[in-house]
Amino acid sequence: MSKKERPHQPKIHSETKNSLIAIALIGIAVILILAAVDKAGPVGRFIYVILQNLFGWGYYMLPTIAVLVAFLFLIARQRVFVVTSFLGAALFIVSGLGLIDIIFENKGGFLGRIMGLLEIPFGYTASIIISLVLLIAAVLITFNASIKFKKVETEKLAEPAREAPDNEPEEAAITEPEPPIANPAAVAKMDKIKIADDFPMPPARKSPVRAKTYANYIVPPLTLLKTSVEKPTSGDLRANANIIKRTLESFGIAVEMGEINIGPKVTRYTLKPAEGVKISKILTLNQDLALALAAHPIRIEAPIPGKSLVGIEVPNKSAAVVRLGSLMAYPDFKESGPLAFILGRGVSGEPVMADLEKMPHLMVAGSTGSGKSVSIHALLVSLLYKNSPDTLRLALIDPKRVELSIYGGVPHLINGRLWPRD
Incomplete structure (x- = not known):
């Protein structure tokens, strides 16, 4: 007889653990608030007295910090660095108590008095600056963030578009149901389009200037498209x-x-x-x-x-449905050229786009169920949202009358119908 195999013990997913920790922290925050107003019974009064002596006025920071740390666990899509998050929260409490004790004498509790000893060697002003630096560092550690300064590209902002009229209004935003006004200046913005590594592109070049306007056409709002963001199940x-x-x-x-x-x-x-x-x-x-x-x-x-x-x-154990509306709301897509279209969402979470202007030919191929129809619909919807009927004319041929019949009434069609004719 061979050894008995150990029964398989089910594991708790990391997402479930994060949710349990977040719920526990929120519960602790509620108990601390109730204890402060003497609504948590004798145990709550005991906790309040101990923590009040230990933290002083900093006691009232504890519920807020507990809720913030719980929020970090709830929104975490990837591995949560538990030790780092709690270390940042602890540093925030200690430095905050020291700042309170320095500004308001003996109001930071026992821990505040210890941190307040900085005032002896450094003096009043320098000790406040040290406490503020520690506070900022604690926030960066807790949220795993960094301080970044975005460089403003002044040259592109100052460069006037060629052949643009002096009194030409800006192009209508896609997210609002307003009539678009043709603007040659908007054509000059098609300089940066994020493309997947599988679709290398040459440097962008300017499109021809749009000469006509279509005053009666209203750009459809993005609210017509679903924008819900689903979270995949990736396991531990x-x-x-x-x-x-x-x-x-x-x-x-x-x-x-x-x-x-x-x-x-x-x-x-x-x-x-x-x-x-x-x-x-x-x-x-x-x-x-x-x-x-x-x-x-x-x-x-x-x-x-x-x-x-x-x-x-x-x-992933369960895939997430990528909604076209959430991808088209990205600024990169709004600022791209008139022939740019959405391909999907990449592994890093960024939308993957391409530009028909850079493609001499385009063939969509693949096995059954690989997403050919979805790709065609994404291409057509992207073009319809970025162009008026004056700037885009479509000739759609659907012999089987299955995939493209829903586009039968769009004004971008030549003669307003699909081929072949009945």
């Missing part, structure tokens, strides 16, 4: 990263795991091989990684274009 990210690392190490490949990007259908785990490791050796382990992760199929991208990293794409 940390466990999968450890499985990938252990599997590669079992074949003598030392790697350092990097960031994790959750896409609508796949999750990409990035890793950096040690020096001397051949990329071809990693590519041969496709089936072994699929077996270890219990996921099929997986894709190894070695290297990731533009990075010295290897990407391993693992299918």
